Structure formats: structure tokens, C-alpha cells
Amino acid sequence: MTIGWYLAVSAIVFSLGAVGVIVRRNPLVVLLCLELMLNGGNLALIAFARMWGSGDGQVLALVVMTVAACEVCIGLGMIVAIYRRKLPVDVDELRELQG
Amino acid sequence: MSALFCFIAGIGAIAGAVGVVVLRDPFFAVLALVGHLLSLSVLFLLLRAEFVAAVQVVVYAGAVMVLYVFVVAYIGGRDESEHVVQIGERMRGRGPAGASLRLGAAVLGGALLVELLIALLGTGLKAVSEYGAPYKPGGHAYGTPAYIGELFLTRFLLVFEGASFLLLIAAVGAILLAGRRGGISEADERLRDRLTPLDLLRPRGTGTMREGVGDDLGLVRVPQPAAVEPAHESGVGSQEPAEPVAVGEPPAGGPR
Numbered sequence: 001m002t003i004g005w006y007l008a009v010s011a012i013v014f015s016l017g018a019v020g021v022i023v024r025r026n027p028l029v030v031l032l033c034l035e036l037m038l039n040g041g042n043l044a045l046i047a048f049a050r051m052w053g054s055g056d057g058q059v060l061a062l063v064v065m066t067v068a069a070c071e072v073c074i075g076l077g078m079i080v081a082i083y084r085r086k087l088p089v090d091v092d093e094l095r096e097l098q099g
Numbered sequence: 100m101s102a103l104f105c106f107i108a109g110i111g112a113i114a115g116a117v118g119v120v121v122l123r124d125p126f127f128a129v130l131a132l133v134g135h136l137l138s139l140s141v142l143f144l145l146l147r148a149e150f151v152a153a154v155q156v157v158v159y160a161g162a163v164m165v166l167y168v169f170v171v172a173y174i175g176g177r178d179e180s181e182h183v184v185q186i187g188e189r190m191r192g193r194g195p196a197g198a199s200l201r202l203g204a205a206v207l208g209g210a211l212l213v214e215l216l217i218a219l220l221g222t223g224l225k226a227v228s229e230y231g232a233p234y235k236p237g238g239h240a241y242g243t244p245a246y247i248g249e250l251f252l253t254r255f256l257l258v259f260e261g262a263s264f265l266l267l268i269a270a271v272g273a274i275l276l277a278g279r280r281g282g283i284s285e286a287d288e289r290l291r292d293r294l295t296p297l298d299l300l301r302p303r304g305t306g307t308m309r310e311g312v313g314d315d316l317g318l319v320r321v322p323q324p325a326a327v328e329p330a331h332e333s334g335v336g337s338q339e340p341a342e343p344v345a346v347g348e349p350p351a352g353g354p355r
Contacts, residue, residue: 004220006142009109011215013116013135019208020120023201028125028171032132036116039139042151043112044219050146053232055250058148058242059258062251065154066262070269072163076170077276083174084277 006047014040025091027082031075038068105145111138129167136160147234147242 013036020033042061049057083089115135122128136159143152232241239245251259 005105005109006146007219008216009112009142011212011219012113013139014215015208015212016113016116016120018211019204022204022207023120026125028167028174029119029128032119032125032128032167035132036119036135039136043139043142046143046146046148046151049148051232053234053241055241055246058151058247059250059255061148061151062154062247063258063262065159066266069158069163070265072166073269073273074276076166077273079170079174080277089174 003047003051007044010040010043010047012040013037013043027075027079027089027091027094030091031072031079034071034075035068038064038071101145104141108138108141108145111135112142125171126168129164129171132167133160133164136164147240149242150244150247151242153244 017033017036017038017040020036021030024030024033042064045057045061045064049055049061079089082094087094112135115131115133115138118131119128119135122131136155140152140155140160143149143155234241
């Protein structure tokens with residue numbers, strides 16, 4: 001398989017994730033769609049690393065995974081805090097930053 | 100053979116992504132994301148990134164998704180559809196406004212996809228249409244854990260340390276965000292005055308976690324009268340109004 005197919009898959013996954021971030025209202029699902037976008041970027045990184053035969057892209061993909069894990073950690077903590085304060089778990093209703 | 104696997108895994112990845120966006124129940128969305136991650140790790144394997152594929156399965160599809168499932172179970176995966184009508188009415192003063200917004204989002208996503216495809220495939224890069232750099236299998240080959248580890252500890256040492264520090268900050272932040280504020284919640288507050296056999300056995304003020312968190316130290320407060328007094332009072336109170344109940348009660352809950 002040529003590298004182009006992998007890049008096409010990564011582009012499709014990234015834009016699907018972007019549509020999900022725009023469309024969905026549940027912050028949990030918004031985080032999931034953010035994961036989709038990060039994974040699309042990861043796939044492109046690894047495809048390009050394979051193309052050049054160097055490991056830099058793979059290292060960068062691992063760093064992206066670390067950042068994604070941190071984002072999940074903070075995001076889920078925020079969702080749990082929102083739920084504890086009896087606020088609506090809904091992106092459209094959470095308009096103000098005041099707790 | 101690798102072409103077949105590539106197509107199957109690519110279709111699986113795209114189907115999983117569609118599932119995440121489309122499915123209503125957050126629990127099923129998480130499961131769709133797990134499927135997406137697994138097929139993406141197959142793609143990583145086909146691209147000779149063995150270590151990244153293993154990390155993808157173990158850390159991502161294993162640990163992170165379990166965290167997601169826990170949070171979905173905690174806050175209760177609720178259907179969004181009842182909220183859609185409500186918010187649409189409030190925003191526009193009439194029925195559901197979700198359809199036009201959703202169409203706009205689809206148009207935006209399509210534009211983004213076309214743009215990305217042009218950027219990734221339509222440029223004049225000749226190397227994109229190749230099969231990649233030559234690959235020599237071996238113990239220290241491209242993509243093996245030894246290769247990645249050597250890169251991480253030589254060329255990318257600063258990145259490695261930065262990633263570990265970032266993880267530490269994220270862990271502290273998550274504890275600050277989702278941790279209990281008051282130390283002990285109200286349900287535990289009621290349990291605090293109850294005597295347990297451990298309280299009688301251990302000497303006062305010997306630093307349990309409860310004493311460290313709570314406002315009272317065990318050596319100042321003697322918990323026995325607090326535990327006995329309410330029972331005694333209720334026994335006295337129940338003697339006055341009803342005779343037959345009061346006759347039965349004092350031997351059971353008496354002032355022993």
C-alpha cells in the first residue's frame with residue numbers, strides 16, 4: 001500500500017472528529033471527538049515517519065499520546081466537577097466560567 | 100496481503116470514528132472509539148511502528164478508555180435528544196434548531212476534509228506516492244522498542260522529561276479538580292461519631308487519617324457521650340406519648 005492511503009484515512013478521521021466537536025453537546029463526547037482528531041494526526045505522523053524511514057515521527061506520536069492522556073485526565077476531572085456541582089453536563093448551557 | 104489488512108483496518112477506523120460522532124449513548128461512543136483505536140493500531144503495525152501500536156492498545160485502548168467508561172458510568176450516560184428541543188426553543192424561540200446547525204457543521208467538516216486532502220495528497224510531493232523507506236528487519240530495526248527507547252534517551256531526552264513533567268502536572272490538576280473539597284462528605288459526617296472497636300483499642304491522638312482531616316482531634320473529644328446521649332434522649336421522649344411502645348423499649352435501649 002502506498003503512503004497516500006494512510007494519509008487519506010487520517011484526513012477523514014481528523015475531519016470526522018472536527019465535525020463531532022462541533023455537533024455534539026455532551027462534553028464527554030466532545031472529548032472523545034478530540035481524541036479522534038489527535039489520532040488522525042498521529043496516523044499522519046507515523047505515515048510520514050515511515051515515508052522518511054526516521055523515528056522522529058514515532059517519537060512525536062508518542063508525545064501526542066502523552067498529551068492526549070493529560071487532556072483526558074483534566075477534561076474528565078472537569079466533567080466530574082461539573083457534575084458534582086449539579087450543573088448541566090451540556091456544552092451549550094455551560095456558558096460562563098463562574099463556578 | 101498487507102493491502103487487504105490496510106483496507107480492512109482503514110474501513111474499521113473510519114467506521115469507528117463515524118460511530119463516535121453519530122451514536123447517541125456516550126457509552127456506545129466510547130466502545131466505538133475502542134474499536135477505532137484497535138483498528139488504528141493495526142494500521143500502525145502495517146506502518147512498521149510496533150512499539151507505538153503496542154502503546155496504542157495497552158495505554159490508549161486499555162487504560163484511558165477504562166477511565167472514560169468509569170466517568171460515563173458515574174455521571175450516567177444520558178440521551179441528548181431531550182435537551183436538543185429545549186435548547187433549540189430557547190435559542191430561537193421556536194422548534195428544534197439542531198438541523199440547520201448540524202448541516203452547517205457537516206459543510207464545515209467537508210470543507211476541512213477537502214482542504215486536508217489537498218494539503219496531504221495533492222501537493223507536488225513525489226515521495227508521498229512511494230511505499231516508504233527501505234526496511235531491514237532485525238533486533239534493532241526501525242520501530243522496535245529498542246529503537247524508540249534509544250531515540251528517547253539520546254536525541255529526545257528533553258522531550259521525554261517534559262512529557263513526564265506534563266503527566267505530573269495533569270495528575271495534580273485532576274486531583275485538584277475532581278477531589279473532595281471538605282475532606283469528609285456529609286455521609287461520612289454522620290459516621291464520625293460512631294464508636295468502632297478500633298477506637299477503643301488504639302490510644303487517643305495517634306494520628307489516624309480521620310483525625311488529620313477532620314476538625315476535631317481524637318485526644319480532645321471523648322466520643323462516648325456523643326454516641327450514647329441521642330439514644331438515651333429518644334428513649335425518654337418515647338416514654339411520654341405512647342404507653343405500650345414505651346414499655347417494650349426501655350430494656351432494649353435503656354441507659355446501660
